[in-house]
Amino acid sequence: MPWEKNLRTRPTKLRLLRIFTQGLSLFLFNLAIFNFAQTWLILPVEAPQTPWSTSEGAFYVMQHMLTSALIPFLPLAIFFIIGGLVGRAFCGWFCPFGLVQDLVGFIPTEKYEPTEESNKDGRHFGEFLTVVFIIVAAFIGSQMIFGDPEKTIQGFGDFVSDPYSVLSPVVTLFLTIPLYIIHGGWPLSIDAIFGRLLFWIKILILLIIIFITLYIPRTYCRYLCPTGIIMGRIGKHSLIGISVDPIKCTDCGKCEDVCPMGVRILNNLDDANHLRSEACIMCMDCVVSCEEDGAISLKIRL
Numbered sequence: 001m002p003w004e005k006n007l008r009t010r011p012t013k014l015r016l017l018r019i020f021t022q023g024l025s026l027f028l029f030n031l032a033i034f035n036f037a038q039t040w041l042i043l044p045v046e047a048p049q050t051p052w053s054t055s056e057g058a059f060y061v062m063q064h065m066l067t068s069a070l071i072p073f074l075p076l077a078i079f080f081i082i083g084g085l086v087g088r089a090f091c092g093w094f095c096p097f098g099l100v101q102d103l104v105g106f107i108p109t110e111k112y113e114p115t116e117e118s119n120k121d122g123r124h125f126g127e128f129l130t131v132v133f134i135i136v137a138a139f140i141g142s143q144m145i146f147g148d149p150e151k152t153i154q155g156f157g158d159f160v161s162d163p164y165s166v167l168s169p170v171v172t173l174f175l176t177i178p179l180y181i182i183h184g185g186w187p188l189s190i191d192a193i194f195g196r197l198l199f200w201i202k203i204l205i206l207l208i209i210i211f212i213t214l215y216i217p218r219t220y221c222r223y224l225c226p227t228g229i230i231m232g233r234i235g236k237h238s239l240i241g242i243s244v245d246p247i248k249c250t251d252c253g254k255c256e257d258v259c260p261m262g263v264r265i266l267n268n269l270d271d272a273n274h275l276r277s278e279a280c281i282m283c284m285d286c287v288v289s290c291e292e293d294g295a296i297s298l299k300i301r302l
């Protein structure tokens, strides 16, 4: 589909508004760079803990707690309360890595929309990875208590305190690369280039995800992000969400043509015509695109 007609990523007013809220969040989440005190604010977004961050993403906190043999009640409560209320709205409006993906989406390339089945398969792969990260973190925590902590630290190496962070492209972008630059690792020396395999694996993962995002909008959010996977499972049943009025809807499909997450809205309505999708990030593009007044709207779904 040529760029002019690419409805999923064209920078509309609403999308620019979301860029603003996401950019503001990125700024506020990193206020410690200006010597503001770090807070203990935990949110369901991809915001890793850094020396300059004021808050942290719930999945990162969950990983740290599990590897420390603590039951992650607090991050779980945040997932359930926010996800249960507003679904994945934080993905659409406040996530720093969502911002990066939306900006990449504005680059004029021909976008591709996978089939609903392929999107589901991709999400199942992400669910599998999420479960693996949780099990590995819990295993590390159990070894710290019941096994030999020294051997566990040696055995798991970089993965010992938060297995997900080591491979997360979000950590690579917002922590690893800035640290590398701050501590004089940039420009790269020959030693640095060949020095650390893990560093280059991280960079490669980030580049591959950004490259695919050029063609499939929000690739990471759709398929891989553990925060999005968990929030999607909970948010599918959120109190506030998208609903369709079947009397006013003419089945024109415009709402689906603009959805950056590729949600097949009309195929995923429940008996009360509420959208039940794990992918919906509440961006509201579908609502704004609809020309039939009241056919699709944001509602409290009791």
Ligand code: SF4
Pocket (backbone or CB within 6 Å): 044, 045, 046, 090, 091, 092, 095, 096, 097, 098, 220, 221, 222, 225, 226, 227, 228, 229
């Ligand atoms: S799914 Fe996307 S928007 Fe949501 S937390 Fe993950 S990276 Fe951020």
Ligand code: SF4
Pocket (backbone or CB within 6 Å): 242, 255, 258, 259, 260, 261, 262, 263, 265, 279, 280, 281, 282, 283, 284, 285, 286, 287
């Ligand atoms: S279904 Fe609507 S609100 Fe949800 S992601 Fe798609 S366009 Fe955005």
